[in-house]
Amino acid sequence: MSRMQVDRTITRAFELFGKRWTGPIVSVLTAGPAYFADLHGAIPGISERMLSNRLAELGARELTVREVDEGPPVRVFYRLTEAGTALEPTLRALSQWAETYLLEGDQ
Template sequence: MPKRTYVCGFDAAMAVMGGKWKGLTLFALGEGPLRFGQLRRAVPGISERILTLQLREMEASGLVHREVHDQVPPKVEYSLTEFGHSLNAALAPLGAWGEEHIDRIEALS
């Protein structure tokens, strides 16, 4: 499979974080490490299956770190990597824009 090339930086960024759930998951993890159940509660509406898939993709992309603690019962925590924090910082102005215009956006839907 040939390596993908991107048209611009926005294209590259969307390839890494594309979709509704990744942005919301990144935002939730911006507050600090969370276990799977905590993360699922922090992202209302996401199914267990989709959260698992999104976390695997974000881990493969280098956005999220998965740490398994050696204990019984097993404890797994997810946290942002430096790469993930940098993407969250880039998304912050977009979130602020959404907050500023949320009433107008809701009125359109």
């Protein structure tokens, strides 16, 4: 038998998307730019601190951009970059897979 080994690109992808909340954040942003408070409200159970941390990480990976709306009042919003937007078909396919193969309430 040949020696099997995981693809390094898959490992890198899951290092990012295997973290809790990353997928839901990107998924919400596929609908368009969102203010921090709107993102927080769209993802039940996420703390503001965790949302802030994940958005910073996604920004560092160049998947999101943080922008300031000078207002008044001053508000911060986030949008996907080209690289982040390119994830939309993958997320849609993953959602369809989950709808078919994962029972509601599965952990």
